Amino acid sequence: xxxxxxxSRYLVKRTGEKVFLECVQDMDHENMFWYRQDPGLGxxxxxxxxxxxxKEKGDIPEGYSVSREKKERFSLILESASTNxxxxxxxxxxxxxxxxxxxxxxxxxxxxxxx
Amino acid sequence: GNSVTQMEGxxxxxxxxxxxxxxxxxxxxxxxxFWYVQYPGEGLQxxxxxxxxxxKGSNKxxxxxxxxxxxxxxxxxxxxxxxxxxxYFCALSDLGGRGSTLGRLYFGxxxxxxxxx
Numbered sequence: 566x567x568x569x570x571x572x573s574r575y576l577v578k579r580t581g582e583k584v585f586l587e588c589v590q591d592m593d594h595e596n597m598f599w600y601r602q603d604p605g606l607g608x609x610x611x612x613x614x615x616x617x618x619x620k621e622k623g624d625i626p627e628g629y630s631v632s633r634e635k636k637e638r639f640s641l642i643l644e645s646a647s648t649n650x651x652x653x654x655x656x657x658x659x660x661x662x663x664x665x666x667x668x669x670x671x672x673x674x675x676x677x678x679x680x
Numbered sequence: 681g682n683s684v685t686q687m688e689g690x691x692x693x694x695x696x697x698x699x700x701x702x703x704x705x706x707x708x709x710x711x712x713x714f715w716y717v718q719y720p721g722e723g724l725q726x727x728x729x730x731x732x733x734x735x736k737g738s739n740k741x742x743x744x745x746x747x748x749x750x751x752x753x754x755x756x757x758x759x760x761x762x763x764x765x766x767x768y769f770c771a772l773s774d775l776g777g778r779g780s781t782l783g784r785l786y787f788g789x790x791x792x793x794x795x796x797x
Contacts, residue, residue, distance in 0.1 A: 596783070605789065607769065607787050608724075608790075610784065613784065657724075657785075668729060670726070671725070673723040674723045
């Protein structure tokens, strides 16, 4: 079974702090994704990566950055946390198919509260 | 562009009732379609998928048929259980926009289902 793990289930940070959210997958997947989930808005894509050291902006990249130094690990960084970044953050990974229509596998999520 | 619209919730049903959650999509290409489920306090799990027109995805008593003519992928279950209470997300997988060659998922906003005993 595919396993995607996230470093924390719950996190409380102060405004202005630098926050790191870590995601690790154990299935040698090429692609990894970061989403945020908010009530009434569903899932919104922040960033994704299709290879080590490669990244692409999603729909809402502002205020975030990412790092992919190893294939199995994808980090989301909030350079200076703000209260409007309080949310549930979900990581996902997928294997590259020929038609690029891959199934994504999700981690359990990190619920971040910024005070 | 690519987008997914699913019926707004919450949906509240009694145990053994019939469930339908509507989902329609707009796509520039020929997407694959998915239903994901999120149980309380957990991440998303793949429930079922269909990769081409007229395919039917099924799992755990849930079914959805890929209807290209109506651009729909409605989720159905004949008899729901209390354990089916969760948030259900419809999604499509296609190439990203703006000439991208990378695949990504586009999600609906989710439908909360509560089943009472």
